[in-house]
Amino acid sequence: MxxxxxxxxxxxxxxxxxxxxxxxxxxxxxxxxxxxxxxxxxxxxxxxxxxxxxxxxxxxxxxxxxxxxxxxxxxxxxxxxxxxxxxxxxxxxxxxxxxxxxxxxxxxxxxxxxxxxxxxxxxxxxxxxxxxxPDGLPIVIDAEGRLREVLPAPKRVGLTAAEGTAPIEIAAVRSTANGTADFLNAQGQQVGSLTPKVSVDMLPQNLGRLAALAPAPRAANDRALAVTDPRQQIADALTAKKVLIEIATRNGSVFMEAGTGRLVSLSPGQAGGDGxxxxxxxxxxxxxxxxxxxxxxxxxxxxxxxxxxxxxxxxxxxxxxxxxxxxxxxxxxxxxxxxxxxxxxxxxxxxxxxxxxxxxxxxxxxxxxxxxxxxxxxxxxxxxxxxxxxxxxxxxxxxxxxxxxxxxxxxxxxxxxxxxxxxxxxxxxxxxxxxxxxxxxxxxxxxxxxxxxxxxxxxxxxxxxxxxxxxxxxxxxxxxxxxxxxxxxxxxxxxxxxxxxxxxxxxxxxxxxxxxxxxxxxxxxxxxxxxxxxxxxxxxxxxxxxxxxxxxxxxxxxxxxxxxxxxxxxxxxxxxxxxxxxxxxxxxxxxxxxxxxxxxxxxxxxxxxxxxxxxxxxxxxxxxxxxxxxxxxxxxx
Incomplete structure (x- = not known):
């Protein structure tokens, strides 16, 4: 691709x-x-x-x-x-x-x-x-003409290519036969697959409109009260909504669909928002x-x-x-x-x-x-x-x-x-x-x-x-x-x-x-x-x-x-x-x-x-x- x-x-x-x-x-x-x-x-x-x-x-x-x-x-x-x-x-x-x-x-x-x-x-x-x-996230239009919300991958040196591995700089991304992503280092070697889900560290500190994705607070004595952290609930909700994760590489940004790992192309003229x-x-x-x-x-x-x-x-x-x-x-x-x-x-x-x-x-x-x-x-x-x-x-x-x-x-x-x-x-x-x-x-x-x-x-x-x-x-x-x-x-x-x-x-x-x-x-x-x-x-x-x-x-x-x-x-x-x-x-x-x-x-x-x-x-x-x-x-x- x-x-x-x-x-x-x-x-x-x-x-x-x-x-x-x-x-x-x-x-x-x-x-x-x-x-x-x-x-x-x-x-x-x-x-x-x-x-x-x-x-x-x-x-x-x-x-x-x-x-x-x-x-x-x-x-x-x-x-x-x-x-x-x-x-x-x-x-x-x-x-x-x-x-x-x-x-x-x-x-x-x-x-x-x-x-x-x-x-x-x-x-x-x-x-x-x-x-x-609608959730207060930046938006782009994908190649099919649909509005998609975007979250950037965490800004750090390189990206964690797979669970449990050290951060590795991603130089390029290529599409596999099923449309998901392979990540390559500067030598063109495959370094693994990024877990295609929204993580808590991708969320902004000030949740703003994202807060509405977490269930309303319940009474303290409600035994059914979920123990999941509200920020994790929001991250899971965004994964379920298949928002796009923006990943920076040496050749520019690529966009991966949360929950599937599918690479998504943008509509002509789109470069990731903030235009x-x-x-x-x-x-x-x-x-x-x-x-x-x-x-x-x-x-x-x-x-x-x-x-x-x-x-x-x-x-x-x-x-x-x-x-x-x-x-x-x-x-x-x-x-x-x-x-x-x-x-x-x-x-x-x-x-x-x-x-x-x-x-x-x-x-x-x-x-x-x-x-x-x-x-x-x-x-x-x-x-x-x-x-x-x-x-x-x-x-x-x-x-x-x-x-x-x-x-x-x-x-x-x-x-x-x-x-x-x-x-x-x-x-x-x-x-x-x-x-x-x-x-x-x-x-x-x-x-x-x-x-x-x-x-x-x-x-x-x-x-x-x-x-x-x-x-x-x-x-x-x-x-x-x-x-x-x-x-x-x-x-x-x-x-x-x-x-x-x-x-x-x-x-x-x-x-x-x-x-x-x-x-x-x-x-x-x-x-x-x-x-x-x-x-x-x-x-x-x-x-x-x-x-x-x-x-x-x-x-x-x-x-x-x-x-x-x-x-x-x-x-x-x-x-x-x-x-x-x-x-x-x-x-x-x-x-x-x-x-x-x-x-x-x-x-x-x-x-x-x-x-x-x-x-x-x-x-x-x-x-x-x-x-x-x-x-x-x-x-x-």
Missing amino acids: KHFLASMHQAGRCAGLVAGLAVGSAGAQILPPNPDPTCTVSQADFNGWFQSQPGPDQAVKAADSINLDTNGNCNFYKWSAQMFLWLTSPATGPYQGNRVLDSQIFYQLDKGNLVRQDNTVPRNLALRATKFG VLVSQQDAVVFYEVLVNDVYAWYLTGRKTPNGIAPTYDKNNASTFGLFPTTQSDLKAILDFAQAYGGPSSFPDGNALAVEVKMSWVDASTLPNNAQGYITRQASIPVYDRSNSADWIPQGNKVVTVALVGAHIVGSANGHPEMIWATFEHQANAPLATYTYTSGGQTVTVPSNTAGKWTFSADGAKPVYNEELGRYDSDTGQIKAAAPPLPIGPANVLRQKAWGVAADGVPNQEDATPAAAATQVISLNADVRAKLAAAGAGSDPRFNYLLIGATWTLGGGEPNGQYPANPGVNNEIGTSMLTNSTMETFMQGADTSFKSGTNCFDCHGSSGQNPKVKADTFVSHIFGSINPLPLIAQTKGK
Whole structure:
């Protein structure tokens, strides 16, 4: 078997991607003509989104999540569109700052703490953190298009080749006839077989989400109490789940399936997670995570004894609780905030709990000095790039950055799993083949990579979405992910153009991929037309597109993408949703539902909550964030 890295450079692996969206003279995504109007917003409702009236740079109100009409997918997409326009609105009235996203109602996540925004200080942006799976482990996509969680083998000199032997340096790995691994030393001699199971020393010191894999604590007098150490129980559970074990060799990493010892090749472009996205202008993409005041005070109340019930215990899934979805939930959060020195009101209260992740790039590297982009000041890392395989951090600098992507996630009426919506700037990247309907007929839009794109070369060909740089969180360095290829720009293609796979039934409402894509396209076209009619065609918000939104039927615990098992799996809406600036390397090798991921593949519920609704485990950050510091209690609780 060829070394797994070789598979990354086989253009034929992406041969099925022969279609995509035409590019205009500016290299921007152009919405296809005359979509069937299957999802539109009435003029009266559109006017009602605004604080005063539609127009350039006019402020938009947050969507009313408490009273969201959950009948029909279109209402979820309209919620998404309004939330983006609100988030990127000029800050007026109770909001202080440049835009709402810069205002004091949002807190930036910084090393486990929530930092209230100060518009007088540039925000710190960071490189991509590891993409995490449902158990909080790094993830990759294997050659069959499946999301797999990964644990590194213990970092030490060499590896124990077999039980009871001394550590031996593994120089290479070869596949046996049955697909398992033989390990070779520097002389090419076989040194044995690695025991294919997860060991306790592979687990991180801070278990985080992994703690949910251990049974909940029992009473001390329970004679049935297991004597097995919880960390060993977690290791055994991960072995049973067949996670991948990453083994470093002189020739790069190889991935072995726990429990079987089978060697697993990765999807083209995958190099083991921690991927760094670099634009065609050699600008690194940086990220930040924000939560609104409702989220921050809800989390603080849940993590304060005698605060908001139930008191959160990261080691007991039955205490994880649900994100707020009702007026009474909001009242409990506000009552707690008022009792502990918080705000007297939430300007965005009806939005409920909101979590935002945004991707930014140095604005000076974009055409026309980033005209047509949402911009702001930020502090970003600077690198010594003299070694094309190892970029070394050299401090920070303050620059103007431009928004290229945004996830907007929020709880809503009957949906504690949260609605997961994503947006991109229209000039980001070309699209793979997709279909939509016009005049009642299905139309295929072929792929066209020609044009000037931020993350793809003019006329790019496969391999797409190739991971060329990896972030080392221990040192802050960016290292080549696929030597001898240098760190640099990849050719990005959005595989599921509008969050919909090219095959299967996408959700409970749309029988075909074309029908599902048309709803998103139709709403984008309708909102743009109404903005243009109001003279807001020059507003930078005009240049961002809703890619899609996903949620679960009835707010239930996510159990799988709808097209994989229609009528059983409950992840609906645009059920194969990714953002090409955030899940660049997680999109899969083609447009099928069997390849790639949806938001809930990583953001699953605990599976141990006795309630039928999805719990706070869907948020990767909820369990790890420290509560806000509290002022002495001013009211009786």
